[in-house]
Amino acid sequence: MLSKNKSKENLTNYIDAMSGVETITAHLIAHAFKLLGVCEDKDVDYLSLPVIDSKKDLFLACISILEKEGLLLTENAEGCYRFRAGSIMSMKALAEFKAGLTERCPAIEGHIALLLQCAKSLSSVIAGKVDGLQVLFPQGSSDWVAATYQGNALQDDLSEEVARQVIVALGKQTAPDYVPKALEIGAGTCATTRRVMKAMALSGVSAELHVTDIALALVNDAERSLAEPYPFASFMVLDIEDPDCDKLAAIGQYDVIYAANVLHATSSIRPVINNIVKLLRPGGVVIINELTAFSIFATVTFGLTDGWWLFKDDKRIEYSPLISSNVWEELLREAGFNEVYHYFPESEQGNYTRQSVISSHLDGNR
Ligand SMILES: C[S@@+](CC[C@H](N)C(=O)[O-])C[C@H]1O[C@@H](n2cnc3c(N)ncnc32)[C@H](O)[C@@H]1O
Known part of the structure; x- marks a missing residue:
């Protein structure tokens, strides 16, 4: 440490x-x-x-x-x-x-x-x-992009914070025999998933983790490498934009839902947040790790794919699918979430505000 x-x-x-x-x-x-x-x-x-x-x-x-x-x-x-x-x-x-x-x-x-x-x-x-997708994922390999999601001080700090908040949210539930549930959206190459899994294993909290992504190949890869070491995890395909996503995942049952670098890659953000609300229990927590400022690097790399430009709503930062911290806060409150907490990593020059972990909880008891 x-x-x-x-x-x-x-x-x-x-x-x-x-x-x-x-x-x-x-x-x-x-x-x-x-x-x-x-x-x-x-x-x-x-x-x-x-x-x-x-x-x-x-x-x-x-x-x-x-x-x-x-x-x-x-x-x-x-x-x-x-x-x-x-x-x-x-x-x-x-x-x-x-x-x-x-x-x-x-x-x-x-x-x-x-x-x-x-x-x-x-x-x-x-x-x-x-094809931009082939440039980013040559022969389907995620190796080039995976290097940007981990092994650097910023992403490691943010993933650690997501993991910390997941543990706090899972630990709040103390009713006897109750097994709390966490859901990850868009796990991808599992940079954040691994952090959360390690933290769950170390914490001693007895809980389930449902690891999901829209891409079956990524879900299969995740299952192959992580199912055995982390038996509390299960793996499935989930498109968080799908209006029927509550038929695939457990409706109203998750204590915490987290997503790292995923939610911007959607055509309309309000229905996505509403789907998250449907999947959470009353009082459940959402944790979002997102870039919240324009990035030239992201435009020329992830921007090569059609997925980066999917958005059709007017909530994004100009020339990008990204959403500013203020707009995230406004959207979450509008969907029924309570106070919104922004975690900004601390550098020697003060807090870094271009990427953050945004979290909040729904009203109600669990
Ligand atoms: C930029 S990657 C982030 C991966 C991972 N969360 C991380 O931090 O390493 C975005 C992931 O979101 C997934 N994704 C894109 N659209 C999605 C959707 N509508 N529902 C669920 N996952 C989606 C992609 O397949 C991809 O794996």
Whole structure:
């Protein structure tokens, strides 16, 4: 166990390095957009660029990034573009910058590897020549993305907090012979699941954990590796957007439901929260770990997939499916949750507010 000061130092180091990754990502977008046909010496019309309809949101998000970073001059988002002369870092300069960052913070190596893979394909994905899902999950492998969900000070701190809150919620139930139940939505490669399982095993709380994801292959992988060491867990497919999801999971029976980096990947957030309400017991707790600020890195990596752009509601941060902390709070209260608690990891520069654990409980006794 690291001391509090050491944890803060590691987190500060990671946050600084990720801010450098944001800069590198913006410049890599510029290089990809050169391949699409945008240049420095003349205006280029949006209509002359090879952008397929389904990738227009990704394209416009990238335009907005280039503009904000001072790399691009635009007439308007769907008008004419020209790179600001001399503003783009060369690939050699970017490689040196990147080497400096990874030396200071080796934990970002996984992010950089994923980023380079995605940035290399960005122009082809926008032009519809390559499937973004294949770039992120080559031959169905989650190895590239899994590296970003664990093994760094931020994600580890947030997952630890989710696990801590799950244990507190499960431990509240003291009636004799009652076995409390937890549900995980979108367990994916199980970075958070493992933390929760370890904490449950250590806590001595006797409880059940239902591990779910929309993707059968991920559920099967999770079951293969985790069913034996953690016999209190069971595994099943669950789409939290499905209006009938209460037929698959136990309606009104969960003491706690948690989801890490999942709920943004949905078309409409209110029905998702209402489904969570249906699945919880009165007094039950929801715990959500989410990015709550725009991220250039996330746009160029997870943004390659159609899932990132699924959202149809007006609750999201501009050019992303993400939801700000304030809007999460408003949505949870509107759905019947009580005080909303925001956990922000502590760095040496104060609390980090771009990703957080948001939690609340429903009214009523359990
Ligand atoms: C970004 S991954 C996060 C994985 C994991 N929670 C973690 O923190 O490592 C998002 C996961 O949500 C799942 N997912 C996407 N849409 C979903 C839905 N409607 N219902 C349930 N799971 C969903 C995906 O299959 C994927 O495994």
